[in-house]
Amino acid sequence: MNRRTVIVGLGLAALTVHLFFDLVGDWGRVSGGVSNLGVFVRESLWPPNWSVLKAQSYPVCEARFEFTCSVAWLGVIETLKIAFVATMLGFVVALPISVMAAGNLSPTYLAVPSRILLAGMRSLPSIIWAVLFVIIFSIGTLAGIFAMTFYTVGYLGKLQFESMEGVKNAPLESAKAMGMSRMETAWLVAIPESANQLLSHVLFMFEYNVRHGTVIGLVGAGGVGLYINTYLKLGQYDKVVALLIVVFLVVLVIDFISMALRSAVNEEGDVERPTWSSIFLPASISSVQHPTPMGATQGLPESE
Amino acid sequence: MNDTVRTGLEMSEPLVHLHDVAVGYDQPLIEEVDVEIQAGDVIAVLGPSGIGKTTLLRTIAGLVKPLSGHVELGVAPRGGVGYIPQRLGLVSNLSVRSNVEMGVRVSLSKWYPPFLGVPKDHQGYAQQAMEDLGIAHLADHPVRILSGGQQRRVATAKTVAQRPKLVLADEFLGELDDDNVDVVMRTVRHAIESQNSAMVMVEHHEELATQVANRIWRIKDHRLVEELTR
Ligand SMILES: Nc1ncnc2c1ncn2[C@@H]1O[C@H](COP(=O)(O)OP(=O)(O)O)[C@@H](O)[C@H]1O
Ligand SMILES: [Mg+2]
Numbered sequence: 001m002n003r004r005t006v007i008v009g010l011g012l013a014a015l016t017v018h019l020f021f022d023l024v025g026d027w028g029r030v031s032g033g034v035s036n037l038g039v040f041v042r043e044s045l046w047p048p049n050w051s052v053l054k055a056q057s058y059p060v061c062e063a064r065f066e067f068t069c070s071v072a073w074l075g076v077i078e079t080l081k082i083a084f085v086a087t088m089l090g091f092v093v094a095l096p097i098s099v100m101a102a103g104n105l106s107p108t109y110l111a112v113p114s115r116i117l118l119a120g121m122r123s124l125p126s127i128i129w130a131v132l133f134v135i136i137f138s139i140g141t142l143a144g145i146f147a148m149t150f151y152t153v154g155y156l157g158k159l160q161f162e163s164m165e166g167v168k169n170a171p172l173e174s175a176k177a178m179g180m181s182r183m184e185t186a187w188l189v190a191i192p193e194s195a196n197q198l199l200s201h202v203l204f205m206f207e208y209n210v211r212h213g214t215v216i217g218l219v220g221a222g223g224v225g226l227y228i229n230t231y232l233k234l235g236q237y238d239k240v241v242a243l244l245i246v247v248f249l250v251v252l253v254i255d256f257i258s259m260a261l262r263s264a265v266n267e268e269g270d271v272e273r274p275t276w277s278s279i280f281l282p283a284s285i286s287s288v289q290h291p292t293p294m295g296a297t298q299g300l301p302e303s304e
Numbered sequence: 305m306n307d308t309v310r311t312g313l314e315m316s317e318p319l320v321h322l323h324d325v326a327v328g329y330d331q332p333l334i335e336e337v338d339v340e341i342q343a344g345d346v347i348a349v350l351g352p353s354g355i356g357k358t359t360l361l362r363t364i365a366g367l368v369k370p371l372s373g374h375v376e377l378g379v380a381p382r383g384g385v386g387y388i389p390q391r392l393g394l395v396s397n398l399s400v401r402s403n404v405e406m407g408v409r410v411s412l413s414k415w416y417p418p419f420l421g422v423p424k425d426h427q428g429y430a431q432q433a434m435e436d437l438g439i440a441h442l443a444d445h446p447v448r449i450l451s452g453g454q455q456r457r458v459a460t461a462k463t464v465a466q467r468p469k470l471v472l473a474d475e476f477l478g479e480l481d482d483d484n485v486d487v488v489m490r491t492v493r494h495a496i497e498s499q500n501s502a503m504v505m506v507e508h509h510e511e512l513a514t515q516v517a518n519r520i521w522r523i524k525d526h527r528l529v530e531e532l533t534r
Contacts, residue, residue: 174393177365178410178466179382187418188406192397 044235048242052227071239072246075224079213080250082144082223087206089145090152094118097153098160099186104172105164106182115161121154130216144221148209156205163197164190203258210254214247317378318342319470319502320364325373327356327363332371334360337528339521341470345502346493348513351523357506358390360523361472364504379469383410386468390475392459396448400439400458403447404430407466433465436491453484460488464495471496471503477512489516 052071055061061069068074100106101114124132129147137143167190175185191198217225218232224247231239318340327334333356341347341364349357362368364375365387379385386407387393394403405422408429412422422430434440437457442450447458456479463471471492477485493516496503507513514520520531 168391170389170391170393171395172393173362173365173367173389174387175406177367177385177387177472178407178468179380179384179414180406180410181414181418184406184409184414184418188398188402188409189395192395195397 040237044237045241047238048245049236049238050242052239052242052246071227072224072243075217075227075243076246076250078141079210079217079223079225079247082141082148082221083206083209083213086145086148086152087156087202087209089149090156090205091202093149094153094157094160095191098157098164099182099190101157101161102164102190104167104169105186105190114157118154118157118161121150122158123154124151126151126212126216127219130219130221134220139220139222139226141222144213144216144223147216147221148212151212152205152209155208156201159201159205160194160198163194163201166197167193200262203262207251207254207258211251214244316342318376319378321376321378322364322370323373323376325363325375326371327360327368328371329359329368333526334523334528335526337373339528339530341502341504343469343500343502344497345504345519346496346517347502347504347519347521348517349504349506349521349523350508350510350513353508355523357523358474360528361387361474361504361506364470365472382414383466384469386463386466386471388459388463388471388473388476392455394447394455394459394462397446399444399446400434400450400461401430401443403458404434404443404461404465407433407462407464410466429465429467430461433461433491436464436494437461438487452479453481456480456484457488460492464491467495467499467501469499469501471501471505473503473505475508476505477507477509477516485512 053067053073055066055069056071063069097114097118100110101118103111106114126147129150130143133143133146137146164186171189171193172185175189180188213223214225214228217223217227218229220226220229224243228240228243231237231243320341322337322339325337326332327337337360349360351357359368363370365385366375366377366381367387377384395406405427408422408426409416409418412426421427431440434443437460439454439457439461442454442458447455450458456476463473477489480488492503495501505513505517514533518533520533522529522531
């Protein structure tokens, strides 16, 4: 580490500390807040109210397992359905856009507008899309599906075009010299060569959408978030906690399945098999290989 | 200058004509390149590594713009040129057959849907090429699991199935073992002769190259010099 690095590092640290204290300002409220939180946890949050796992009193449950009439089950299943549909729709819409956005497949006059389109869809967080679509379609799953699809297109499209840009040059050049069309090159070279990563991204996106399903549900866009929102409004925080724990467990399970699937897809072994620590720590901490939104860089080893 | 080398050969429209071309990226690597490629030519491009042989090939293939001068192509832009880069340019996740059929595809309309297989009456070219190169039994394997030599045969089969007027091959023979050289070269020769095509191959293996080629281009001091064979 040279001197300039140290100076810049110390400077950034000092700036961060300064801004932090600048932003917080009033420390008196904090000490009061901590004891308030203690009271809140003891009196309203804990223990979780597991009645959310029991069948609702209305409508009358006719299913074989009573559990499947519970708020938790209905909410989670709806969230999973919304996430699945949105991920698939998003994938289908994002694929052609990402071909147009990839600099090695398309000319600049196509790539730049396509990237701007993807960035636009991504720049609004899913919850804002959800508010927008709730206004258009009113409260319900349709708004949830639309919001999530929009966001997925922006997000997945970016991951996809970056993977396609990582495709080796030789097959693309061979295709170009032969006179293959752009559509042929995309379908027969770029997509198969990045298939492992594309699939990996879809699985990651599904996981992500399940997690976000909870959030966008809060504004009325369907799924388990809708129930959480209702309990929040009614002040039944112990039920909220129970539902959050259920969602947490579901996300863990999906994380595990998705990681196992991805390591099966990436037979070259560029995704590590899941370990127990990787399951109980957030994926971003425990797994370096996880395709994070910031930069998904996995690839097949050079095949020579 | 080139005409003296090809005395006795009937002159016709060249497949490619390089008009006073400067080859390179930012700086010129080879200057004043003024050559024609005729049907039936098998040209070996020789010279030390880093001198610009690959760049010359990519310029002919239309992948690099000449710094000055221009490349006149007398062959169809779609399907007319077959290019085998040094790294072969195969799609490693697709089967051998799919790779070889890409060669066939460029003789179809460019609007033929890429997600459909090639039509029945065209599949024969791919099948024949795979049989000629002894890889028919590997047809359904993904290319990535094949050995280096097998992959080289796949790349060759793809180009043979394409039946281009001009074949461009980079460091093609050097990487093959002796058995493969014979099979591959015999098949390629046959394909070129039967189609009345031409081939330009970049080679660092001079001895092999001079056995196979009927013209030699040597790159030296930023110039292309045509040498007499034998
Ligand atoms: N895409 C590129 N951009 C800029 N320079 C390049 C590029 N590719 C190769 N070069 C440089 O051009 C020179 C000639 O390369 P190349 O044509 O591959 O030589 P050869 O095939 O004769 O070994 C080398 O110095 C190489 O570093
Ligand atoms: Mg080279």
